[in-house]
Amino acid sequence: MSTLLSVDGLTLRTGGRSLLSNVSFSIEKGEVFALVGESGSGKSLTSLAIMRLLPQAIKVVSGDIFLHKESLFVLPEYKMQKIRGKKIAMIFQEPMTALNPVMTIGDQVAEVLKLHLGLSVKEAKVRVIALFEEVSIPEPKSRYGWYPHQLSGGQKQRVMIAMALACEPDLLIADEPTTALDVTVQAQVLELLMRIRKERDLSILFITHDMAVVSQIADRIAVMREGEIVEMAPREHFFTAPSHPYTKKLLKDALGDKGSREQRAGSKLLEVKDVKVHFPVKKGFFQRTVGYIKAVDGVSFSIAKGKTLALVGESGSGKSTIGQAILSLVPVSSGHICFEGVDLATLSLSERKLYRKKIQVIFQDPFSALDPRMPIAEILREGMDALGVGPQGKEAQDAYMRALLQTVELEPEFLFRYPHEFSGGQRQRIGIARALSVEPELIICDEPTSALDVSVRAQILTLLKKLQDERGISYLFITHDLSIIRTIADKVAVMKDGKIVEQGSVSDVMDSPVQPYTQKLLKAAPKLPDITL
Amino acid sequence: MSLMLLWTDIMVWILTGMILLWGWRLSKSPEARRKWHYIFRSPLAMASAVVLGFYMLFALADSVHFKVTEPSKTERLYAGEIVSLLDMAMMHQKAYSERTYSAPFATTEYAKSIVVGEDGITRQQNLPLKHVAAEYPVKKSLLALFLGIFVSLLLIGAHLWLTAQEGFMQRIFAVFKGKSELPWRTGYAVLTLFIVLFTWLYVMSFSYHVLGTDKVGGDVFYASLKSIRTGVLIGILTTLVTLPLAIFLGVSAGYFRGWVDDLIQYLYTTLSSIPGVLLIAAGVLMMQVMMDNHPDWFASTIERSDLRLLFLIFILGVTSWTGLCRLLRAETLRISQMDYVTAAKAFGVSKWRIMARHIVPNLTHIILISVVLDFSGLVLAEAVLSYVGVGVDPTMYSWGNMINQARLEMAREPMVWWSLFSSFAFMFVLVLAANLFSDRVQHVLDPRNAQ
Numbered sequence: 001m002s003t004l005l006s007v008d009g010l011t012l013r014t015g016g017r018s019l020l021s022n023v024s025f026s027i028e029k030g031e032v033f034a035l036v037g038e039s040g041s042g043k044s045l046t047s048l049a050i051m052r053l054l055p056q057a058i059k060v061v062s063g064d065i066f067l068h069k070e071s072l073f074v075l076p077e078y079k080m081q082k083i084r085g086k087k088i089a090m091i092f093q094e095p096m097t098a099l100n101p102v103m104t105i106g107d108q109v110a111e112v113l114k115l116h117l118g119l120s121v122k123e124a125k126v127r128v129i130a131l132f133e134e135v136s137i138p139e140p141k142s143r144y145g146w147y148p149h150q151l152s153g154g155q156k157q158r159v160m161i162a163m164a165l166a167c168e169p170d171l172l173i174a175d176e177p178t179t180a181l182d183v184t185v186q187a188q189v190l191e192l193l194m195r196i197r198k199e200r201d202l203s204i205l206f207i208t209h210d211m212a213v214v215s216q217i218a219d220r221i222a223v224m225r226e227g228e229i230v231e232m233a234p235r236e237h238f239f240t241a242p243s244h245p246y247t248k249k250l251l252k253d254a255l256g257d258k259g260s261r262e263q264r265a266g267s268k269l270l271e272v273k274d275v276k277v278h279f280p281v282k283k284g285f286f287q288r289t290v291g292y293i294k295a296v297d298g299v300s301f302s303i304a305k306g307k308t309l310a311l312v313g314e315s316g317s318g319k320s321t322i323g324q325a326i327l328s329l330v331p332v333s334s335g336h337i338c339f340e341g342v343d344l345a346t347l348s349l350s351e352r353k354l355y356r357k358k359i360q361v362i363f364q365d366p367f368s369a370l371d372p373r374m375p376i377a378e379i380l381r382e383g384m385d386a387l388g389v390g391p392q393g394k395e396a397q398d399a400y401m402r403a404l405l406q407t408v409e410l411e412p413e414f415l416f417r418y419p420h421e422f423s424g425g426q427r428q429r430i431g432i433a434r435a436l437s438v439e440p441e442l443i444i445c446d447e448p449t450s451a452l453d454v455s456v457r458a459q460i461l462t463l464l465k466k467l468q469d470e471r472g473i474s475y476l477f478i479t480h481d482l483s484i485i486r487t488i489a490d491k492v493a494v495m496k497d498g499k500i501v502e503q504g505s506v507s508d509v510m511d512s513p514v515q516p517y518t519q520k521l522l523k524a525a526p527k528l529p530d531i532t533l
Numbered sequence: 534m535s536l537m538l539l540w541t542d543i544m545v546w547i548l549t550g551m552i553l554l555w556g557w558r559l560s561k562s563p564e565a566r567r568k569w570h571y572i573f574r575s576p577l578a579m580a581s582a583v584v585l586g587f588y589m590l591f592a593l594a595d596s597v598h599f600k601v602t603e604p605s606k607t608e609r610l611y612a613g614e615i616v617s618l619l620d621m622a623m624m625h626q627k628a629y630s631e632r633t634y635s636a637p638f639a640t641t642e643y644a645k646s647i648v649v650g651e652d653g654i655t656r657q658q659n660l661p662l663k664h665v666a667a668e669y670p671v672k673k674s675l676l677a678l679f680l681g682i683f684v685s686l687l688l689i690g691a692h693l694w695l696t697a698q699e700g701f702m703q704r705i706f707a708v709f710k711g712k713s714e715l716p717w718r719t720g721y722a723v724l725t726l727f728i729v730l731f732t733w734l735y736v737m738s739f740s741y742h743v744l745g746t747d748k749v750g751g752d753v754f755y756a757s758l759k760s761i762r763t764g765v766l767i768g769i770l771t772t773l774v775t776l777p778l779a780i781f782l783g784v785s786a787g788y789f790r791g792w793v794d795d796l797i798q799y800l801y802t803t804l805s806s807i808p809g810v811l812l813i814a815a816g817v818l819m820m821q822v823m824m825d826n827h828p829d830w831f832a833s834t835i836e837r838s839d840l841r842l843l844f845l846i847f848i849l850g851v852t853s854w855t856g857l858c859r860l861l862r863a864e865t866l867r868i869s870q871m872d873y874v875t876a877a878k879a880f881g882v883s884k885w886r887i888m889a890r891h892i893v894p895n896l897t898h899i900i901l902i903s904v905v906l907d908f909s910g911l912v913l914a915e916a917v918l919s920y921v922g923v924g925v926d927p928t929m930y931s932w933g934n935m936i937n938q939a940r941l942e943m944a945r946e947p948m949v950w951w952s953l954f955s956s957f958a959f960m961f962v963l964v965l966a967a968n969l970f971s972d973r974v975q976h977v978l979d980p981r982n983a984q
Binding site: 324327329352353356357359360361363364365368369370371372373374379382383386387418431434438 | 894
């Protein structure tokens with residue numbers, strides 16, 4: 001084996017701040033090297049530095065990068081341009097934005113070939129079709145003329161991979177290539193990458209935050225934290241004997257707390273009976289209804305007091321729509337949603353207000369969940385004012401809100417700051433505080449942890465569990481992440497195409513699934529090897 | 534003399550009050566303060582703001598009107614005449630006009646007249662101007678220069694004194710070495726330049742027609758100054774008409790969707806597919822007929838032209854809200870999908886309250902940017918409309934009217950260039966300052982430009 005790329009003591013700075021300090025590693029030919037870390041740890045910067053695409057403001061203080069023993073930093077720009085794409089190729093997290101929406105996918109890949117290899121139009125087309133075949137795009141000949149919007153997310157990522165492979169690079173940089181994809185699609189894309197690696201003896205620099213994915217594909221793993229590599233080890237050692245405390249913490253957070261949850265018998269709080277949510281499809285000048293999109297198609301489940309039901313499914317399965325239906329934000333086409341035995345659909349607007357305070361919601365994206373123009377105090381006050389919960393009067397409310405912030409483990413002084421001053425995890429806590437402000441009995445958690453880093457995710461889950469134990473709140477936990485179900489849920493329901501395919505207790509569904517779809521889903525989900533820390 | 538406010542005066546003072554109130558409220562929010570501070574960090578923005586402030590000052594001084602109750606012999610005011618503060622400061626030019634064209638700083642008329650001398654011989658000669666005192670021009674200029682520098686030093690000193698925190702002298706050094714947080718040095722320089730230039734022109738205007746006279750002998754400098762009000766008023770009052778329409782319709786369309794959205798979209802696509810000038814011309818002609826049928830609505834020509842200005846502003850406002858409305862609709866569509874709006878809905882907050890508390894505050898940057906950008910466009914639109922003949926009243930001082938008259942003057946031989954030059958220079962400085970300022974506002978407030 002020979003060394004393909006080596007990064008030697010790379011140090012980056014911007015202004016007075018150090019971004020990377022003394023990062024060194026090397027990638028062998030045909031090796032998958034994984035760079036793991038939380039957001040802001042400098043993983044993506046490292047990859048940009050390799051491509052020499054760093055933003056102007058960032059200065060390389062010291063260090064060097066060698067490709068085939070040739071320093072990349074001394075090359076003139078026109079030579080570097082040849083290296084990009086031809087020697088080093090890159091695939092990104094968002095296949096949706098990485099493809100040009102007004103060009104056919106075939107032309108986009110052919111363009112790279114024409115540019116770098118000087119192929120003619122005909123030759124390029126033949127090559128592109130061969131590449132599409134290699135990345136398992138069905139019917140490559142006819143897909144050549146398709147536009148990106150006609151493809152699914154997974155297929156777009158395959159096109160991106162085909163484009164990256166077009167000029168037969170030596171190194172492929174994959175920057176979180178599967179994060180935006182569903183588990184089953186993720187499994188397929190990872191499998192594809194592994195196959196190509198084998199066939200072409202390709203080296204891959206795989207950047208991710210997902211420990212489970214790493215455990216499946218990487219040969220060697222480096223953990224980054226605040227611009228430094230804290231641990232670097234081959235896979236076998238990494239998972240069996242992690243040495244650095246930060247690595248141990250990351251692995252522990254990724255594993256989650258599998259301790260069995262305290263069993264309490266609770267009465268039924270929410271019952272969803274055969275609920276359907278159909279959105280009409282309207283066409284023509286008179287807006288005739290020509291058909292329906294069946295977002296939710298006959299779903300039944302129930303949640304007991306103080307318990308958590310996890311609703312699992314891939315994107316587009318209708319799990320978020322159910323959450324909105326329970327919040328009365330989308331109209332229910334048929335069926336009943338009963339809260340404490342009362343059918344919410346039969347209530348008048350004013351009566352429904354009573355239930356608004358009992359059912360609250362937490363969102364996925366902590367950045368869009370808080371109004372950027374409002375200080376935290378105003379955000380928390382809104383629900384209390386609208387629903388008349390908690391003390392009224394400014395001073396009493398301030399005291400109440402300070403206590404609320406302490407409940408979600410934030411400083412009471414944060415009350416008069418604005419959302420942009422907080423990190424993602426802190427914002428998620430503020431979102432939880434907002435939901436708690438009206439003392440709800442049921443909180444709908446719509447993917448509350450999927451935008452967060454592993455360690456922050458673990459903290460938020462712990463907080464949610466603590467609140468459940470203290471206040472007896474029930475959760476409807478909507479997620480696509482199977483790894484956190486054992487940590488948080490009592491019961492699981494698996495959704496597909498608007499229907500629930502399987503539901504039951506966590507151990508039943510997760511350990512011995514009956515339905516083929518559940519089995520497929522569980523099989524596709526990357527798992528960490530069993531490790532004891 | 535008794536105070537008498539015209540309709541547009543009332544509107545402009547209400548708007549000034551609103552801007553001041555808004556500024557006061559902004560100064561309480563640290564977030565907004567930081568943003569505005571950042572806007573003024575650019576020397577170009579600071580200079581433009583000083584220029585705009587200068588123009589605003591003239592517009593405001595020209596927006597306080599008095600009705601003359603007793604005619605005075607010396608000032609040539611007749612009873613019932615309406616004069617503004619600016620008129621009073623410029624009385625020497627308002628009251629005394631020449632016979633016809635004269636060039637800037639000239640002592641004689643521009644064209645030769647036929648004169649029969651005492652000896653009975655007919656001669657062609659340039660007649661001397663009646664209201665020119667061409668003695669000691671250098672001495673007067675120096676006096677004006679000193680006066681201008683004195684006034685600006687006084688103002689700068691007062692400002693330094695007010696903003697000095699640690700000590701007066703340190704403050705002076707900090708500012709003049711360019712180490713103050715805001716580029717006050719640039720601001721002071723532009724201020725001094727403008728004050729000196731204006732005092733010089735003002736002092737000289739007692740002895741000369743500094744920018745010449747027009748066809749009927751009216752002073753061009755005075756006309757240019759009077760035109761500031763017309764331009765600025767059209768620029769800012771029109772937005773007062775536009776904003777409520779654009780915000781209300783745009784936000785409703787984006788938030789309610791469905792048939793409300795369809796209706797509003799049909800409305801603005803229809804409106805914006807009619808050529809703007811045609812629509813405005815139709816509106817202006819209708820208004821003219823209406824005003825001709827109701828001569829009892831106004832007592833004097835000034836009141837008539839003021840009413841016409843008001844209608845023009847109204848018509849411009851009603852025809853120019855579509856662009857902003859479309860922007861606001863699109864942005865509202867995006868914001869109403871945000872989770873914080875869903876959270877508010879889950880709290881049972883009413884629709885109107887969500888719009889007022891969550892949607893409109895998040896649109897302010899778009900509104901502000903488009904208001905500042907539209908300003909210069911509207912000033913130019915006034916000139917174009919007056920040129921076409923559907924603008925302000927022909928008796929009203931406006932750059933558009935001046936340019937319209939200059940059309941014929943340019944064809945004369947020798948050419949009369951100063952009317953066009955003055956209106957062009959005054960308008961150019963205003964529009965340039967407004968454009969530079971709006972560029973900066975857009976750069977800072979547009980979230981896409983944020984680092």
